Amino acid sequence: MKKLVCSTIVALGALATALPAMAQELTFWSWRQEDKAQYQKFISAFETKNPGITVKFETFEATNYNTILSTALAGGSGPDLMFTRTYGGMETIASGGYLLALDKTNVPALSTFTAPALASETMRSNKITYAVPFASQTMLVIYNKDIFDKNGLSEPQSWDDFIKASEKLKAAGVMPFANGTATAWQNEVVVGGLVSSIMGRGFYDDLMAGKADFTDKRYVGALTKLKEITKYFPDGFIGLDYASAQQLFSSGMAGMFVGGSYELANFKKQNPNMKMGIFAAPGLKAEDEKLVALYFDGGYAANAKGKNQEAAVKFLNFLASQEFGQMFANDLNNISAVPGVTFKEPLLGEVADLNKHSIPYLMLVHFRYGEPSGSVLLQSEIQKLLGGKATPEEVGKNLTTGLANWYAPFKK
Incomplete structure (x- = not known):
């Protein structure tokens, strides 16, 4: 026993x-x-x-x-x-x-x-x-390659090229841009996606060093150009929401869409046959560094x-791990934050290349740590700017004054 x-x-x-x-x-x-x-x-x-x-x-x-x-x-x-x-x-x-x-x-x-x-x-x-x-996300311009080819257009190298391309599309009966601003966060997107190159790396560096604020002529000048190009947005764009704007682009009614790199997978699902290209919106001159706005x-x-x-x-x-980062990029068509990942989707590889010339997506990265949030302020102010209820100078002043409630470098 x-x-x-x-x-x-x-x-x-x-x-x-x-x-x-x-x-x-x-x-x-x-x-x-x-x-x-x-x-x-x-x-x-x-x-x-x-x-x-x-x-x-x-x-x-x-x-x-x-x-x-x-x-x-x-x-x-x-x-x-x-x-x-x-x-x-x-x-x-x-x-x-x-x-x-x-x-x-x-x-x-x-x-x-x-x-x-x-x-x-x-x-x-x-x-x-x-x-x-x-993941990282990049604010840029997405365009319909077939529409660009049909109208003899190439990616613009200067702001004048950008305006001329928009004029040519409009003359051909094509909406140059699909974007609207009724969905508040889209107002922040168009700033990062359209005028990062115009405000420039120098402005960003000075802003972070406490040598500049949003009344700086470089930032105000960028907002002036933003207002200028939004005349190529759809009629009634102030009341156009995000989902409707996406539909305008994916259906082939508009030549360009200002958005994040996350849109690429969305548009591919909505219209698998659409051929897309991407570019960083240019600066004033062709030799200016072309910058995208990036955040994690x-x-x-x-x-x-x-x-x-x-x-x-x-x-x-x-x-x-790199094993996971590669699966993430392959299956979600997104830019993994894991170093060393490659991209089988060519457009993602192009985004990764554009990211080599980037500045942070300003309000989200640096100004969401207090109240009022920089994003909330910017989204509201851009709506006023594009609706003709505020000037670029007033927007810059209101952003600076609002953020001074908690952001020490702006307290004077």
């Missing part, structure tokens, strides 16, 4: 050793409902290599996501892993102590990411990174109080 008991114990011990540890289920929250199928594929790839861990991916409506997430974290019922916003959006939850601090000791691949990518998920006060950046769009973070932190960190390391 003694021998039987002993042999049974030995057998059970061997069986326990042979079996994987008890499975751990990680919850992973996101606002990207439209990407759920792709993320399930990414998760399957991770689970195959990590048989003791499963990941449950849950999505929420984008506009309510921040509130849902912060409420859950504050109540102690938040997920193990989560999508985070960037810049000011990330700081809101990181400052509450809800996110696990990350560095090259727990996520070694972070040491290979670019400084601007890491800055998007780093707390300014303590210089700690709290999320793995997942979200990250992946772990719950600082999660019960499965070891497994969560293992998944974050997967999300920081």
Whole structure:
């Protein structure tokens, strides 16, 4: 009997050793409902290599996501892993102590990411990174190649070229641009996408050094040119919303659309037969550096109080890997923040090339850390500018005065 008991114990011990540890289920929250199928594929790839861990991916409506997430974290019922916003959006939850601090000791691949990518998920006060950046977005001009070819147009090299191309399309009965401004955030997009080259790198550097504000003649001059070119927007564009503007472009009724690189995948889905090209809106002269406006769009973070932190960190390391970055680029047609990723979609490769000459998408990157938000101010002021209710000088002054409520360099 003694021998039987002993042999049974030995057998059970061997069986326990042979079996994987008890499975751990990680919850992973996101606002990207439209990407759920792709993320399930990414998760399957991770689970195959990590048989003791499963990941449950849950999505929420984008506009309510921040509130849902912060409420859950504050109540102690938040997920193990989560999508985070960037810049000011990330700081809101990181400052509450809800996110696990990350560095090259727990996520070694972070040491290979670019400084601007890491800055998007780093707390300014303590210089700690709290999320793995997942994508960059670029504000640029997308154009319909068939329409350009039919009208003998090429990518403009100067502002005069840009105006002439718009005039030629209008004369041919084609809407030069599809954009409208009824959807507030689109007002910010057209600034970044159309006049970054005109405001220039010098203005950006001086702004960050505290040597300039938005009353600077370079910024006011850029807004003057913005107002000038929006006469080539559709009739009634002030009341034209985002979805309708997208439809005008994807249906072939307009030659150009000012938007983010994220639009490329959207337009390809809406009209698979449309041939698209992209360019950085030019400066005043052909020799001026052509700049796009760039920002980083979200990250992946772990719950600082999660019960499965070891497994969560293992998944974050997967999300920081080149293997994942390549799948992200291939399946989501987006610019992964992971260094060394290549692009099978030629247009994404062109975006990556344009990104070599970029300045940050100003309000989102630098001026969403206080109230009033720079984005909210700009969106409202541009609506007034394009509606004829404010001058470029007044817009520059109102932006500077509003931001001076919390942005120290503007307090005089």
